[in-house]
Amino acid sequence: MSNMEYEPNYHRKLIEHLQWISDIGSDYVIVTIPFLIQIIKEQFPNLKIRVSTIAHVNSVNRAKFYESLGADEITPSIMINRDFKTLKNMQKAVKCKIVPLLTDGCLYQCPFRYYHYNLLGHSSQGDHQLGGNYIDSCILNCSAIKFSNKTEVIKARWIRPEDLSHYEEIGIDTFKIAGRRMSSEWITRAVKAFSSRKYEGNLVDIIQGFTMSIGIENDPHGKFQQAVDKESKSKLIIDNTKLDGFIEFFKTQDCISMCDECNYCEKWAEKAVFLDKEQAPKYVESIQDYLDDLVTSREFGVDTAKPKEKKEDEFKWDSETAQIFDKLIKLSPPQFQSIAKVVIASLAEEKAKKRESSMIENEDIIEAFIEGTPEPFQLDMREGLQKYGLIKEELNN
Ligand code: SF4
Ligand code: SF4
Structure with a gap:
């Protein structure tokens, strides 16, 4: 928020906005900033609070902190989506519900993640000095990785519709399907798949993050997203029918420390992930070409920038x-x-x-x-x- 929550005029507007949210009868607000959670708890006690996955709740202690601030539900960091031990102990330690996000296809331990959310946060501010202008170098980087490295596609922490019962066994019974900026068709398909606990198709149809998608606000009816989705699906397939039994290994594996010595995801990627041999490398090459313009500063017109090869x-x-x-x-x-x-x-x-x-x-x-x-x-x-x-x-x- 660029610290604007501490500026009196802006703060007043923020309170008016929260008042409006409360007046129209909203049940929940999803919040990341701890100070905002405290304000809502104090001034709008009727609004229930869910902590956003962007707050990166990835440990029992952090979950307890957020509960003490006033959280009613917590969507934990997606990075622990397959860490059954932490999820189980987290749900045991707090009264509020732990609500994992199912449909996120971000890279496992993505190095751009915190920076990316900062970029998006600043670019969405109406009165930001750059008026929303920015270059999404993060999405370019992660797309180049996803469309060239099948193993990273499998390592990403999405959850299959077929695997929800494994989470219910550890006391988790509520899940989040993200996708508010996707088309109605996409949302319906994802909800149907997860509620019927079955999807016999390409997971890219129901998981976000395998298209070059971003926080698109001016996308009436998800039309832009539909076009981008179609483009990406022709290049990347995650065949969900080939992934039965995939989740079991994670119940005992410690991914946070073992990734260098483990080839589990690689083996499954060979079986279930397909990249178009012609289209995918071409796509990656054009992304990398533009990334090169960015990191050499050519894009910014710097005189000393290395000339294009x-x-x-x-x-x-x-x-x-x-x-x-x-x-x-x-x-x-x-x-x-x-x-x-x-x-x-x-x-x-x-x-x-x-x-x-x-x-x-x-x-x-x-x-x-x-x-x-x-x-x-x-x-x-x-x-x-x-x-x-x-x-x-x-x-x-
Ligand atoms: S969208 Fe891409 S860059 Fe951003 S957090 Fe997800 S994987 Fe990382
Ligand atoms: S540790 Fe093994 S199972 Fe876990 S993400 Fe790495 S390769 Fe996959």
Whole structure:
């Protein structure tokens, strides 16, 4: 919150907002910041509090602390989702319910996690000095790992619908299905799968984090997410029918200390995870290419930045086309820009290749933007194309 919770005017607005949440009859609020939990407990005792997974409750002692602050339920850190000993003792130690999050596909022990939530937190602040602009380098990094390393896909701490009974055996009977920014179709599918405790398909259909998805606020009806999901599913499959019995090993394994000497996840990955041999490496390469622009500071226009290495089969960009491309990308909402840049540039390369040319020109980016821009943003993008004289008005109809 950028410490704004301690600024009197902002603090007043915060209390008014909580009052509104309470007045409309909400049952629960999900909260991460301990100070906010204390405020809610003191001033809005009718609101029940669930501690968010972002508070990283990963030990018995931390769960007890949050309970003493006023928590009614706790969604623990997803990183302990397969740590049965800690979950069991945590549930035994507190009266509040421990509610594991089932549908999170983040990397096990992801190094970007705390930084990523900070990035998202600041980018969502209405009055932030950058107006929500940022580059999501975290999602680019983790996507490159997931689409190139099958074992990390298995190590991620998602929970299969078939495995809920193993959690009930240790006293946990309530679960969280995250996905509020996903499409209604996605949410219904996930809820059905977990309530029927069965899903005979690709887990990417019901687990988040295997698409280049982010906290998309301006995504009416989840349309952007649907487009991104479709794109990712063609590249990565986690065949849930091949994972029976997978969870048993975790009941005794100590993942936090043993990962270097254990090949359990690797063996299951060989059986159940499939990466498209052609598409996945191409996807990873375009992500890494952009990450290279970021870490060399080329993206930020630093004069001393290492120049881009020329690859043999690399596409060249017409200089005017490259400039227009950058300007058009900046028309997308800030949180989409890093993803849009990778996806549209890769589509433009395909178009140039089809023309049997190694030079990307205006006609390639026109087709790429029209094909790769999700429906809710088509109008803005077409206006942008018009502005730069790339399409005529009648194309709008
Ligand atoms: S979205 Fe990616 S970078 Fe962010 S916490 Fe999850 S795995 Fe890590
Ligand atoms: S310790 Fe073994 S089971 Fe646990 S995450 Fe590592 S490879 Fe998988």
